[in-house]
Amino acid sequence: MTYNLLTVDAVSPETMAVALAGCLGIAAGDVEVADPDGDPDLRNWDAPVSCEYRAVHGDVAWSLDIYVQDEAADQPLEPEVAARFAKATATTVLFPAEEAPPSAYWAVTPEGLLTRARLELSDEEPPLHEITAVEAAVPQLPKAVVTRFAEIVREQKPATPVAEAFAATVEQVRQAASGLARYSLDDGIGSPIWSAKDNLTVWERFVRQLESGWAPSGWYPADLYRERLEARDELAGIGARLPHEVAEPLGKALTELDSRFAAATEEDLSGSLRRELSGPSADQAAVGWWWRRRPEPVPWRLP
Structure with a gap:
């Protein structure tokens, strides 16, 4: 030792x-x-x-x-x-x-x-x-x-079993494919599948930290919170760019994580969180439902 x-x-x-x-x-x-x-x-x-x-x-x-x-x-x-x-x-x-x-x-x-x-x-x-x-x-x-040390919160990487299961499913689909079908399953950097795996991992880590009360640091910076919601934005439109056999398990993974996110937050009827994160001129109508929910209290104002 x-x-x-x-x-x-x-x-x-x-x-x-x-x-x-x-x-x-x-x-x-x-x-x-x-x-x-x-x-x-x-x-x-x-x-x-x-x-x-x-x-x-x-x-x-x-x-x-x-x-x-x-x-x-x-x-x-x-x-x-x-x-x-x-x-x-x-x-x-x-x-x-x-x-x-x-x-x-x-x-x-x-x-x-x-x-x-x-x-x-x-x-x-x-x-x-x-x-x-x-x-x-x-x-x-x-x-x-x-x-507060924002760089420390960015470094924290809780386990992501849901995202890992999705990645394993993608690999199984790839192994079962043959010929030209494999080209649609490319997961190189910047590809739709790579983006789906990366953003799903980010979203799951965020949900787990939310559920834990923002452990281990006990707080969460506002700019990082906004980035996590933007990762969920990316996931919202990516399903249409994926093969059906990949889009379906991604949808199931998102259903689970979104349910957990909703359970750990409350409805933000006034849209105050969106305005705080994106500015007073932010368009409230053109956002996903995850922007219209808020944790209470917000984690960047914790003592």
């Missing part, structure tokens, strides 16, 4: 060893804390837990690479280790988020507050580590702007 942590304050190697021992439920003597640029002959390569520390510059002081051997009994997940380590060392600790942007991190305070953090590196050598934004105020990071 490997853990990668950053500390806002400098922590002594002795404190690191004691804190990690408590985090992982082992004796302090079983934790080796070492400078990776030090003498390798002085290392305890058989230690159950090894922590290599490096000084970094900017808003964080130390970068820790922690390696836990398989025989170590307690191997909690990284967020839990970070929270325990922050409490034990009385400093805010950062660890990488799962999303793609390299700046995506989590920060956990000694008091247990867990929030998103945006960590950016300068082009200098050595680089400065700057924590430019957080989603909740962190006392040890007074310069960080408190804001």
